[in-house]
Amino acid sequence: AQTVTQSQPEMSVQEAETVTLSCTYDTSESDYYLFWYKQPPSRQMILVIRQEAYKQQNATENRFSVNFQKAAKSFSLKISDSQLGDAAMYFCANYKLTFGKGTLLTVNP
Amino acid sequence: DVKVTQSSRYLVKRTGEKVFLECVQDMDHENMFWYRQDPGLGLRLIYFSYDVKMKEKGDIPEGYSVSREKKERFSLILESASTNQTSMYLCASSPSMNTEAFFGQGTRLTVV
Numbered sequence: 001a002q003t004v005t006q007s008q009p010e011m012s013v014q015e016a017e018t019v020t021l022s023c024t025y026d027t028s029e030s031d032y033y034l035f036w037y038k039q040p041p042s043r044q045m046i047l048v049i050r051q052e053a054y055k056q057q058n059a060t061e062n063r064f065s066v067n068f069q070k071a072a073k074s075f076s077l078k079i080s081d082s083q084l085g086d087a088a089m090y091f092c093a094n095y096k097l098t099f100g101k102g103t104l105l106t107v108n109p
Numbered sequence: 110d111v112k113v114t115q116s117s118r119y120l121v122k123r124t125g126e127k128v129f130l131e132c133v134q135d136m137d138h139e140n141m142f143w144y145r146q147d148p149g150l151g152l153r154l155i156y157f158s159y160d161v162k163m164k165e166k167g168d169i170p171e172g173y174s175v176s177r178e179k180k181e182r183f184s185l186i187l188e189s190a191s192t193n194q195t196s197m198y199l200c201a202s203s204p205s206m207n208t209e210a211f212f213g214q215g216t217r218l219t220v221v
Contacts, residue, residue: 009149033207045199045212091151095207097142101151 004092006100013082014108020067021077021103023092029053032095036066036077039102040088048090051075082107112136115200115213122220128187130216132200139205141183143167143175146197146215158183159206190220 003026013019025034036048051059051068059066063083067076079086087107092100116131134141140159144152144167154167156175164175172194176184183202187194197217201210 006151033209035209037212043197043215045201047209050209093210097157097201097203097210098154099144099152101149 004094004098004100006092006103008103009101010104010106012106012108013079015082015084017082018078018080019082019105021079021090021092021105023075023077023100025073025075025092025094027073027094029095034066034068034075034095035093035097036064036075037091037093037099038086038088039091040085045091049077079105084109113200113202113211113213115198115216117216118214120216120218122187122190122218124191124220126187126190126220128190128218128220130185130187130198130200130218132183132185132202132213133181134183134202134211135181136202136204136211137180138202138211139180140203140210141177142201142203142210143173143183143185144199144201145169146199152199155185190218192220194218195220 032053034051039045063080089102113134142157143155158164158177174186200213203210
């Protein structure tokens with residue numbers, strides 16, 4: 001089975017600071033997508049950002065960006081200028097929609 | 110906007126009951142998924158379907174079955190509910206493989 005590993009069960013960050021959430025994955029494919037999802041306390045899961053493996057450039061969506069290291073099979077999420085509304089569970093997922101165990105992000109005012 | 114609707118947000122059932130969790134999507138997506146979410150375990154795939162009447166077992170199918178008679182609807186069935194099936198259940202759909210999934214609001218099922 002293809003695995004997705006998030007090694008940080010919990011993280012905290014000060015408002016306006018930057019935080020990086022880690023994710024590693026396992027695949028034998030050469031071309032695939034990877035995803036980060038956010039689940040706020042309201043529990044509606046929403047897509048944060050998507051990375052295509054064949055693209056060299058790291059994906060960016062406003063304050064959210066990824067650091068994609070294909071050879072290392074690493075796909076971390078960087079949140080810049082953290083806001084209180086960023087507090088949520090964050091899940092990394094592979095192209096088969098296998099999810100990691102999640103990282104609970106707390107944002108401190 | 111894609112909408113994935115789960116029939117109930119909260120459900121309480123008795124041990125041994127047959128339980129149906131319904132999920133409907135309105136974007137003509139090929140793929141539909143049922144996940145179970147438990148603290149510390151993330152989302153675990155129960156079943157998925159890539160077409161009408163087609164289904165594939167996920168990582169934890171034991172104790173569950175599914176039905177997809179129409180493209181827009183994917184039902185999860187607990188044949189005989191047990192207390193260890195108390196959990197949050199999430200339904201999702203996606204247009205095709207290798208694309209993002211859209212999720213419903215989740216159903217918190219308690220089996221007593």
